[in-house]
Amino acid sequence: MSLLIYQSALARTYLDANLRRAVRAGDQSALAEFxxxxxxxxxxxxxxxxxxxxxxLFATTLQRKRxxxxxxxxxxxxxxxxxxxxxxxxDQYCAQVAVQAFMTAEQDCARFGAFAKENLDPPVEHADxxxxxxxxxxxxxxxxxxxxxxxxxxxxxxxxPAEARPCLASHACLRVLRYQPQVLADWANGxxxxxxPESAPVHLIFFRRANGAEVSVMQIGRWLAALLARADGxxxxxxxxxxxxxxxxxxxxxxxxxxxxxxxxxxxxIVFSQPQGEPS
Amino acid sequence: xxxxxxxxxxxxxxxxxxxxxxDRYPDEVDFLEFTGDHCFNPSLMTQALALSRRIPxxxxxxxxxxxxxxxxxxxxxxxxxxxxxxLQPPWFSDHLAVTRVQGVxxxxxxxxxxxxxxxxxxxxxAIYLQERFGMPFLLENITSHFTLPGASFTxxxxxTKIVERSGCGILLDVNxxxxxxxxxxxxxxxxxxxxxxxxxxxxxxxxxxxxxxxMIDSHGHPVPDPVFELLEFVCDNSPVSAILLExxxxxxxFDELAGEMRRARSILNGARTAESAQTKARLA
Numbered sequence: 001m002s003l004l005i006y007q008s009a010l011a012r013t014y015l016d017a018n019l020r021r022a023v024r025a026g027d028q029s030a031l032a033e034f035x036x037x038x039x040x041x042x043x044x045x046x047x048x049x050x051x052x053x054x055x056x057l058f059a060t061t062l063q064r065k066r067x068x069x070x071x072x073x074x075x076x077x078x079x080x081x082x083x084x085x086x087x088x089x090x091d092q093y094c095a096q097v098a099v100q101a102f103m104t105a106e107q108d109c110a111r112f113g114a115f116a117k118e119n120l121d122p123p124v125e126h127a128d129x130x131x132x133x134x135x136x137x138x139x140x141x142x143x144x145x146x147x148x149x150x151x152x153x154x155x156x157x158x159x160x161p162a163e164a165r166p167c168l169a170s171h172a173c174l175r176v177l178r179y180q181p182q183v184l185a186d187w188a189n190g191x192x193x194x195x196x197p198e199s200a201p202v203h204l205i206f207f208r209r210a211n212g213a214e215v216s217v218m219q220i221g222r223w224l225a226a227l228l229a230r231a232d233g234x235x236x237x238x239x240x241x242x243x244x245x246x247x248x249x250x251x252x253x254x255x256x257x258x259x260x261x262x263x264x265x266x267x268x269x270i271v272f273s274q275p276q277g278e279p280s
Numbered sequence: 281x282x283x284x285x286x287x288x289x290x291x292x293x294x295x296x297x298x299x300x301x302x303d304r305y306p307d308e309v310d311f312l313e314f315t316g317d318h319c320f321n322p323s324l325m326t327q328a329l330a331l332s333r334r335i336p337x338x339x340x341x342x343x344x345x346x347x348x349x350x351x352x353x354x355x356x357x358x359x360x361x362x363x364x365x366x367l368q369p370p371w372f373s374d375h376l377a378v379t380r381v382q383g384v385x386x387x388x389x390x391x392x393x394x395x396x397x398x399x400x401x402x403x404x405x406a407i408y409l410q411e412r413f414g415m416p417f418l419l420e421n422i423t424s425h426f427t428l429p430g431a432s433f434t435x436x437x438x439x440t441k442i443v444e445r446s447g448c449g450i451l452l453d454v455n456x457x458x459x460x461x462x463x464x465x466x467x468x469x470x471x472x473x474x475x476x477x478x479x480x481x482x483x484x485x486x487x488x489x490x491x492x493x494x495m496i497d498s499h500g501h502p503v504p505d506p507v508f509e510l511l512e513f514v515c516d517n518s519p520v521s522a523i524l525l526e527x528x529x530x531x532x533x534f535d536e537l538a539g540e541m542r543r544a545r546s547i548l549n550g551a552r553t554a555e556s557a558q559t560k561a562r563l564a
Contacts, residue, residue, distance in 0.1 A: 003349035003393070003398075004350055004381070010428075011384040030436075046429065054494075057492065213509075
């Protein structure tokens, strides 16, 4: 058996309690993907059986370290859920993901965010806050960076034509929060007992460029957020303004919207599509 | 590879929450160890760079997975190169361990087999690392709850063979020696006498805890006296340049850390207590 195959099979057994049980019971199909001969299988089985206590202790350490990373990455969610519910969620996650494709620690934390979103089942009255909390902590876990506004030097230098159609960048890491992170933290920590009103005036956008290197966070008003939500590259700015006019008594002038849009375009959050054949 | 002879002293692993204490007690910490993997994060790299301008720093990595029977991950290596280029430490280090295999990220250090095959593959990588980065590379001994079957020699023989074949240095974790010796039932001084102590440039010093009858390297407890005694033995017999106090959890008040650092510093500087004299007599 090559050393690499041996190490791979061992790594799988360290990480997967069900696999260890199967190997100890002599189930050769448990390690079928490694194409081990019966002798090779017995070699690994012997290790896992002879040093069962220590292998299991090591596996426990691996899981503990994994959960510690989740603890750190999802501090607010953990506080909000309480220790029992948090532990249950982590246990479910570790049990499930152990048998899936493996990933780096960062990817593991990010994937946990997706898992939690699917499995949390929060009370309806808090669903939006839980969603924002997960978005916030998951984004932080993914980028593993302090999120500060950072503008690229790619701002369009020429005025864009009125026919240009803004489109919210479709990259998977683009995320919008309805609530400010501090409000979310206060809510998660129980500092704010009452639900945060839906009409919270500030929204935040997390943005990560396709190459994963650039991260921006931008704070925008509710009115502009509503506009962005409709910016799909089909409507012009005047048309979008018309669509959201009913949301606010305060009318936003087209030049001001242009200014905001240009700033958003400079970060790559907005891209402009234009009718074919027109000069840029 | 020429090893630095300058003595760095006694230091701590850098953590952002230490920043205030580092400002308040500038004389207590002689150097900082930056976890290279954390410096992949640009904001932490900025902090590390700023600190390294006033406090000497060394770089310790977690993810080279030098014991894996596949080439070093080129993407990871690029990140390592960037960190070393920016921080320019006198040496860098990682563990004699497997942390990743064929895309499987264990997130922790798992043991290598004590075999000639391991000696060959780790030595090759250590030679490459030193040549590529033009600075000493140190291998750190880990704690392990078990030994893989088929071992041809002991852990200290393995380390010795790799160091002799590759010319790399040793980052000796004396607490790991103590923990492994306790769990496996051997004399920790056999380990120390079995390795080329003249290749020990840096030491990791930490605490341990008992869990289910097994001693665990916790990084969260005070350094026990027997570990200080091991430290003294090593300092007496090797050109140690730097001693790092490892404390990652259960962080005590800085005074407590400073006390342990002062004790380590006095050992490094050759101060001898009555207890240590007894230890030496016992070892003679």
